[in-house]
Structures are given as structure tokens and as C-alpha cells.
Amino acid sequence: MKSRTWFRRIGLALLATLGLLLALAVPVAYAWEAPASEYRSQYLTRVESRFAETDLARFHYTVQGSGSPVVLMAGGALWGYSWRDVVPELAREHTVYAVDLPSQGYTELHREDFAYDLPAMADALAAFLDAVGLERTALAGHSWGGAWSLYFAEQHPERVTRLALLDAPGLDAEKAPITPVFRTPLLGELATKLTDRAFFADSVRGTFAHRELVTEEMIDEGYAPFSRPANRDGFLALWRNLDYRRTDAGLARVTAPTLVLWGGADSWLPPTQAGRLAARIPGATATVLPGCGHTVHEDCPAATIPLLRDFLR
Template sequence: MKSRMLSKRVALIATALLAVLTAVTVPIAYAWEGLGSSYQSQYLTRVESRYVETDLARFHYTRIGTGSPVVLIAGGGLWGYSWRDVAPALAAEHTVYAVDLPSQGFTELHREDFAYDLPAMSEAIAAFLDAVGLDRAAIAGHSWGGAWSLYFAEQHPERVEQLVLLDSPGLDAEKAPVTPLFTTPLLGELATNLTTRSFYADSIRGTFHNQHLVTEEVIDELYAPFSQPANRDGFLSLWRNLDYRLTDVGLTRITAPTLVLWGAQDTWLPASQAHQLARRIPNATTTVLPGCGHTVHEDCPAQTNALLTAFLH
């Protein structure tokens, strides 16, 4: 009885402290958020930046190469820059689209009622494919981008030629260790809005095993779009709304040949999930790359590109 009372008291104290912290820091957080980043992307001066208008959003994307279409979808808090090493490698045989979905990069959402859940992100994928005239394409998604791609492939198997999932959640299983930080009311708002460039850089380094690859340019390119209020708000909503029970129950509906690719040193999602996914998806194969972290295609580009080129050939 005493221990139960003590636990309740500790919980009450923690709640009170969080309320005080919120009252003091939230105004600062939103002021900070409004400043954003003044960095101008150097990457976009080296590629052709494109936009396509839809009722749902003004999608930003890049396109390179010729051949059968491949659509690349980056992970949460990232954007098309994440595919800078992958897109040129695939462009020899494919027309490669790297698209920013709502909450990413330079895409501008038009609908205020957008749900930021798996059905909504699947709808966004469909809207982009329609807008650029793709009835069917190979789709590769990383992390959250993989989860969105997975759900889209379950709902629209006729539109997915091949599917690549890179360190992608999709099982009703273990989640990233930082999940409670963003899903807890008030604490999630604080964590999102107080994410400075330095804090963001630490988070990105945590997704790499080869951390020397996380240069100042990489951080600048990735952080600038994330620093925008609309992208931060969408990022937080996704943490709270993505329900992987929906993808888990639909795995057998996937008809496209599927490659599940994972970094063995992924500290966000255990590599064991790669094998579980591949066992559940018809016509799926899996490869786990040693010495690679969660952002496997940026952490180990040479190995990843070789596997993707062979699979999509």
C-alpha cells in the first residue's frame, strides 16, 4: 500500500513539474520555431527541383534518368535529399522520382484537415502518382516512408510494380525507443518545438553507424526544411497517428516482389524485424547489412545501391 501511494505521489509530482516546465518554455519554443533556418539548399542547385499541383498539396520532387519509373520516399523528418546517393545510381535504368510527402521538404499542404495517418499518407502517394502520370511504379521507402509505402502497396497492389522497404516499421511490434517522448501530451510538443539544429544533428547521428558521414552540409540540408513550423507540426502528428496494426494485418495483400533491407546496427528498430516482415510478405526477400545503421542508404550507399540496382533491374 505504501509503495502504491508513493508511486502515485511521484506521478503527481512529475505531472506538476511538466506543467510548470510547459508554462515556462512553450512560449519560447514557439518563438524559436518561428525563426526556422535561413540555410539555402545547395543540393537543389545541383538537381532539377520540380513542383506539381494537386488538390491535396503542391508536391516538391526531383526527377532524373530515363526508363521504368521508381519513386523514392524518405523517412520521417527527412526529405528527398536523403536519396542523393541512390537516385543517380538508379537513373541509368530508371526514371527516378524523389518526392517530399506532407511534413517533408518543400511540399506545401493545401488541406487543413489532413490526418497524418497511414490512410492519409497513402492518399498522398496516390495523389502524387496521379499528378505525374504514373499508373504503376516501383516504390522504395525508408523508415516512416517505408511504412507509408507498405500501406499503399496493401491498399493499391495494382499500382506497385516492386516494393523496397528500408528499415521500415510495419509490424505491430517494438517501436523506436524515443516514441514515448513524442507521443506523451505536452512533452511531445516541447520535444518537437525545442529541437534545435544541435539536437537534430545528434538525432541524425544516432541513425548512422558510420557517423563521420554526417557532415555539416548533411545536417544543414536536412534541418532547414524540418525547422519550418508546418513540417514540425506534421512530424509530431505522425508520431501520434501512425498505427502499425493497419500495416501488420494487411501484409499478405502485397503482390509486388519485395526487398526488405535493413542495417544490422539499427538502434531505432531491431534488425530482427526485417526477417519477420519478409516472412509475412508473399514473394519477399531480406538482406541485413553489417556495419550499417537505421538510415542504411545514406550510411552504406555503395552496398545499398548495388542491392537496389540488382533488385529493380
């Protein structure tokens, strides 16, 4: 009897502790706003930074070069800075736009009912292209940016001249290992709100095989826009709303020549997805770069950039 009473008391104490933790966690997850970084981008002082005003959003983008257009889209929690090594090389032959879509960089939404799913992101890309006068263009997207590019190419094949997908989810297949965290109510809110600069830095390093390449500037440039409340909220919504069954179902509709690039050391999405994705897209080719991580164009620019340059040419 004594041991039964003891276990009951322990159980009640654990329940009380759990209740207290939940009571403390809920305000943090749903009411508290994490402070935004005060860092001011140095990168934007070195490039031509512009805004395109539309009914949907005030799109931030950079533009460089002249020639046939190429539009670049960064991955989740990243922005145009991610393409800093790629843009100057492609700009030798192209007019290169690096756009921040909703939840990224310095773009500001005008609509509170934005859905943060694949159709909404494709609509956002269409709004940007219309705003800058691009009826047809080549697209290159990394990670989530690749998924948005792919879905746009499926829905609007007449507007895409070439398509480059870098470590991009497009199959209804394996997800990033951290996906359940962000898709779980309360836990996802806490993970997003409590991501400080140090945790953000660890996350970025986890997408690199060559972690020594992740500099303090890279962390500051990435964390500053991510720390904005609207971008945090959009980031979490995308984790929960991006449904790759949509892209998977439409792969045969892609008509643009397509290059699939993947880091062979990608710990977020299995490199085996590269060949499987390319096999489902008419005429697509896949290249896996050994020893390169998920953010392949930043981790291995010397290998990635020539492949992109030759493909887009």
C-alpha cells in the same frame, strides 16, 4: 513534528516549482514558434527540382533518368536529399522520382484537415502519382517512407510493380525507443519545438553507424526544411497517428516482389524485424547489412545501392 513540517514545506515548494515550470512550458509547447533556418539548399541547384500541383498539396520532387519509373520516399524528418547517392545510380536504367510527402522537404499542404496517418499518407502518394502520370511504378521507402509505401502497396497492389523497404516499420512490434517522448502530450510538443540544429544533428548521427559520414552540409540540408513550422507540426502528428497495426494486418495483400533491407546496427528498430517482416509478405526476401545503421542507404551506400539496383532491374 518539526521534520513533518519540513517535509510538508519541501513538498509545497516542489509543487510550486512544478507549477511554474508547467506555466512556462505550455506557451512554448503550444503557442511559440521556433525560428526557421535561413539556409538555402545547395543540392537543389544541382538537380532537376519540380513541383506537382494538386488539390491536396503542392508536391516537391526531383526527377532524373529515363526508363521504367521508380518513386523514392525518405524517412521521417528527412526529404529527397536523403536519396542523393541512390538517384544517379538508379537513373542509369530508370526514371527516378524522389518525392517529399506532407511534413517533408518543400512540399506544401493545401488542406488543414490532413490526418497525418497511414491512409492519409497513402492518399497523398496516390495524388502525387496521378499528378505526374504514373499509373504503375516501383516504390522504395526508408523508415516512415517505407511504412507509407507498404501501406500503399497493400491498398493499391495493382499500382506497384516492385517494393523496396529500408529499415521500415510495418509490423505491430517494437517501436523506436524515443516514441514515448513524442506521444506524450506537452512533452512531445516541447521536444519538437525545441529541436534546434545541434539536436537535429545529434539525432541524425544516431541513425548512422559510420557517424563520420554525417557532414555539415547533410545537417543543413536536413534541418532547413524540418525547421519549417508546418513540417514540425506534421512530424509530431505522424509520431502520434501512424498505427502499424494497419500495415501488419494487410501484409498478405502485397503482390509486388518485395525486398526488405535493414542495417544490422540499427539502433532505432531491431534488425530482427527484417526477417519477420519479409516472412509475412508473399515472396519477399530480407537482407541485413552488418555494421550499418538505420539510415542504411546513406550510411552504407556501397552495399545498399547494388542491392537496390539489381532488385529494381
